[in-house]
Amino acid sequence: MKTFQCQCGNSIFFRNSRCASCDRLLGYAPGINTMTALEPGTDGCWQVPNAGRVRGATFRLCRNYADHDVCNWLIPVDQPDAFCFACRLNRVTPNLSHPRHPALWYRLETAKRHMLYTLLDLGLPVVGRDRDPQQGLAFDFLSDRDTDSEFTEPLIGADPVSTGHLNGIITINLAEADEVARARMQAQMGENYRTLLGHFRHEIGHYYWSLLIERGGRVAEFRDLFGDERADYAQSLQRHYQEGPPADWSRYAITAYATAHPWEDWAESWAHYMHMTDTLDTALQFQFVPPRPWRERLEEFDTMMHAWTRLATGMNAINRSMGLSDAYPFVLQEGPARDKLAFIHDVIRAATATREGARPPIFGSA
Ligand SMILES: [Zn+2]
Ligand SMILES: [Zn+2]
Ligand SMILES: [Zn+2]
Structure with missing residues (x-):
């Protein structure tokens, strides 16, 4: 299992949902195989910090993340699914x-x-x-x-x-x-x-x-x-x-x-x-x-x-x-x-x- 890095520089792990250093929400984006910090965007979406409107930098949380906190995977904003690949x-x-x-x-x-x-x-x-x-x-x-x-x-x-x-x-x-x-x-x-x-x-x-x-x-x-x-x-x-x-x-x-x-x-x-x-x-x-x-x-x-x-x-x-x-x-x-x-x-x-x-x-x- 890879280890990942938060946008603040802290090491983060695959199962984490919150950075212990900067307290940002974290999520795993399966399509690009990486963990990323997240900041609230518009319409309930989440953004990679400082990414602006870069394509692929806006996500929704898997419904099992948002509702039950048993998942930490993300769904690209242009995909229609309510659940991530793992929860589907x-x-x-x-x-x-x-x-x-x-x-x-x-x-x-x-x-x-x-x-x-x-x-x-x-x-x-x-x-x-x-x-x-x-x-x-x-x-x-x-x-x-x-x-x-x-x-x-x-x-x-x-x-x-x-x-x-x-x-x-x-x-x-x-x-x-x-x-x-x-x-x-x-x-x-x-x-x-x-x-x-x-x-x-x-x-x-x-x-x-x-x-x-x-x-x-x-x-x-x-x-x-x-x-x-x-x-x-x-x-x-x-x-x-x-x-x-x-x-x-x-x-x-x-x-x-x-x-x-x-x-x-x-x-x-x-x-x-x-x-x-x-x-x-x-x-x-x-x-x-x-x-x-x-x-x-x-x-x-x-x-x-x-x-x-x-x-x-x-x-x-x-x-x-x-x-x-x-x-x-x-x-x-x-x-x-x-x-x-x-x-x-x-x-x-x-x-x-x-x-x-x-x-x-x-x-x-x-
Ligand atoms: Zn951090
Ligand atoms: Zn999920
Ligand atoms: Zn068996």
Whole structure:
């Protein structure tokens, strides 16, 4: 993730909506991939300070920004939409009648925008449900537990909610946005890593399996590495939860859950690829890693992995110095787990090769 600079010179971050130094309102303009300070203009519009009437310097706030403060994205004034590109992907948002839900929704939206940033930065296509009603992307943020009970008691009248992906629809359980509820689920599942951002990155992996593997004609290559995804999905998951992963899982999979089914293996590997590229990008911003060719369209997988191994080792050591758990609590062994990441690298590179040098046109305009 890039860091940005306010018009006053202060460093600002992707999730900020107010500059801590000059107190100006801030917003992210997806079409030009930048954060900007804003000053009130006419007709409820907002202007980049000192930009006068420069074309592209006048915006409206996304409605979820203006009304609920859960978004910080901008809409160019000449576009008709009420919601920004990220919020137009929402199909169901949390019921705001509960006083804790706006804060939980904010966390969901923050993680979602962060995930989208990396996709668009990589140059991947993001096709919404509005453009592809059968398989386009949309988000359902649902709840089946009572927020007042820290998500331990069922919510009367609500259907069960499973975080997951189906034909472009990504469902995230609101409980995942609650620190206490998520920590409890993490302990119950015996996981060493469970984050909201991780959920988004995993589920979007399923979306790209359909888009880039199934519809991209790469199923045979996929099966060579990940196995045959025609294996019964429900049975495979049931077996995983009853019997646990094979004892030697770390020899060929990135996480224990990846062994549940080839689709889960792909989604876990995809999420890790996003963890790596985004974290390396952030490290580059702070000059924690030398500028290397992976940034130039991620040409060199081995170079990237080398930089990643050094960085992850360093991050973990730094976290231990602060008394925190490891930032990247995984061991990436040579062999199949790494070959799967290399395949994802190649799939992304192939999918974005035609978009070289240009941000996808869908960003901000579709
Ligand atoms: Zn400022
Ligand atoms: Zn928005
Ligand atoms: Zn999954």
